[in-house]
Amino acid sequence: MTSEETIDAPMPGVFYRRPDPDEPVFVEEGDDVSAGETVGLIGVMKTFHDIEPGTDCVVTSFEADNETEVEAGDTLVTVEPE
Amino acid sequence: MFDSVLIANRGEIAVRVVQACRELGVTPVAVHSDTDATAKHVRLAAESHHIGGSVARNSYLDSAAILDAARDAGVDAVHPGYGFLAESSEFAAAVEESPFVWVGPPSEIMRRFGEKTRARSLMADAGVPVVPGTTGPVESAEAVRAFADEHGYPVAIKADGGGGGRGMRVVRAGDDVEAELEEARREAEAYFDNPAVYAERFLDRPKHIEVQVLADEHGNVRHLGERDCSTQRRQQKLIEETPSPVLDPDERETLCEQACRGVAAAGYVNAGTVEFLYQDGEHYFIEVNARIQVEHTVSEVVTGIDLVKWQLRVAAGETLDFPQTAVEPRGAAIEFRLNAEDPEDDFSPMPGELSTYRPPRGVGVRVDDGVDEGDSVPPFYDSMFGKVVVAGQDRTEAVRRGRRALEETVVEGVPTTVPFHRQVLDTETFLAAEHSTTFVEDHPEL
Structure with a gap:
């Protein structure tokens, strides 16, 4: 039995799944990620904040689309802790 | 037209x-x-x-x-x-x-001024002083050290294709050359897709002074005086004023004449800004901004000349119909940028809806903005949503008017730079015009 957790937007901004438009996504759904590994970015005007899980986990799904506006507290990613 | x-x-x-x-x-x-x-x-x-x-x-x-x-x-x-x-x-x-028609300088001129080393040689050839620096890109740590041996530390390593302070590293001692050079090249590649960097003397406490120029296709060049943009944070301007409180009339005339001479030699057309650093009574060309700038407003306020209309008129082939002697700046003007940023939190930008937005009004106040009450500052673009410009018969009156206007300014829904501006106007260093571009870093209480 596993329980899902969410990673929420810490601030309003724009959610990015890639470090740069021409680069691949940080992670795909189903990927194993480590605590502190970057899974996305929140861009606010010209500054960027890393989005990272607090524990080792599997990315279940992305709830926010790449390059879309998000509010503080919106769910960005659901993960399953390992 | x-x-x-x-x-x-x-x-x-x-x-x-x-x-x-x-x-x-x-x-x-x-x-x-x-x-x-x-x-x-x-x-x-x-x-x-x-x-x-x-x-x-x-x-x-x-x-x-x-x-x-x-x-x-x-x-x-x-x-x-x-x-x-x-x-x-x-x-x-x-x-x-x-x-x-492109409302701006010809693309070839923009290209020349866009490459900083080329811009420096253009201006140096026209007799405009430049910050001592390498004439071309530096490839090795030895080249940086050789430059430092001649001109001393600190040395700035800057991106050839760069600007706005990005891709710049400061070397304070010889031991740091390798690391800083590598980092500068990495940033230059990341930001500007061009790893070329050059070295120049780094001025520790400069003032940023720039000259507004306007040129037509018929060989006429005029200047609209200078602006002092020394109140910056992370090399981004926050407050700009004219005239510069530190230049004497001779220095002002020299600076403005050199700016005109430099752009004229390059065949410049349309509005532009020639930027200088000023320290210890010396000024040095840094770059030309081949476009209208945020702070063009203060020059308009004191000269009565509409720069944006002239951009369009010049682009339409019209001739500048006023001689330099007809440009007679009166009084002083100060611009305060309204940014959706939290000065209490290291100026971190914050998007949101302007649930209340009451800009100041009244004598000597001009507001340029891109929003009305109820509009949002979206997270996708720059945090600046407006500018408050105040004018006075002299700097003292402009400062007092600035205090009054900023007291009247009410913004709710996003944090703004308004409280920061109010504090600056009560800071002795600013009032005495002793501030340099490191003002914000030097005043952690702001």
Whole structure:
């Protein structure tokens, strides 16, 4: 039995799944990620904040689309802790 | 004059160009991204064309989409504002090759001034003092050390294709050369797609002083005096004023004359800014901004000359119809940038809705903005949503008027730089005009 957790937007901004438009996504759904590994970015005007899980986990799904506006507290990613 | 002009921008500068068009009897055509469908610049323009998604790359940086909009609208010219594509010589060239007139300097001139080492040699050849620096890119740590041996530390290593302080590293001692050079090249590659860097003497406590110039296609060049933009944080200007409180009349005349001479030698056309650093009574050219700037307002206020209208008139082939002697700046003006940023939290930007927005009014106050109450500052673009400009008979009156205007300014829904500005106006260093570009870093209490 596993329980899902969410990673929420810490601030309003724009959610990015890639470090740069021409680069691949940080992670795909189903990927194993480590605590502190970057899974996305929140861009606010010209500054960027890393989005990272607090524990080792599997990315279940992305709830926010790449390059879309998000509010503080919106769910960005659901993960399953390992 | 043109019948219609497409404004390839958003926010307060797009509104500013709409206003200039209206006063000239030109039809202003706006463009907008998804998030800006009902933005102020769209509301004020005669029509607006959707050019793509909210992320700037898909809209305001998409030159093909903008040129498509210009064709759809059947405009005569394209005004780029500042930021976005305004400094792209590729976009300028694309407009030049299109049926539309580019409202700005010729793309070839932009290209020359866009490369900082080339701009420095252009100005140096015209007899304008430049910060001592290498004449070309530096490839090795030995080259940086050789330069430092001659001119001393600190040395700045800067991106050849750069600007705005990005891609710049400061070397304070010989041991740091390798690390800083490597980092500068890495940043230059990341930001500007060009790892070339050059070295120059780093001024520790400079003032930033710039000269507004205006040139037509017929060989006439005028200046509108200087602006002092020394109140910056992380090399971004926050407060700009004219005249500079530190220049004496001789220095002012020399600076302005040199700026005109330098751009004239380069065959410059349209509005531009020649930027200098000033320290210990010496001034050095740093770069030319080949576009209208945020702070053009203070020059307009003291000279009564409408720079944005002149940009359009010059682009339409008109001749500057006033001699230099007719440019007679009166009094002092100060601009305060209204940014959706939290000065209490290291100026971190914060988007949101302006649930309350009451800009100041009254004698000697000008407000340029891209929003009205109820509008949002979106997270996709710059945090600046407006500018408050105050004028006075002298700097003292302008400062007092600034305090009054900023007290009247009410913004709710996003944090702003207003409280910061109020504090600056009570800071002795600013009042005595002893501040340099490191002012914010030097005053952690602000």
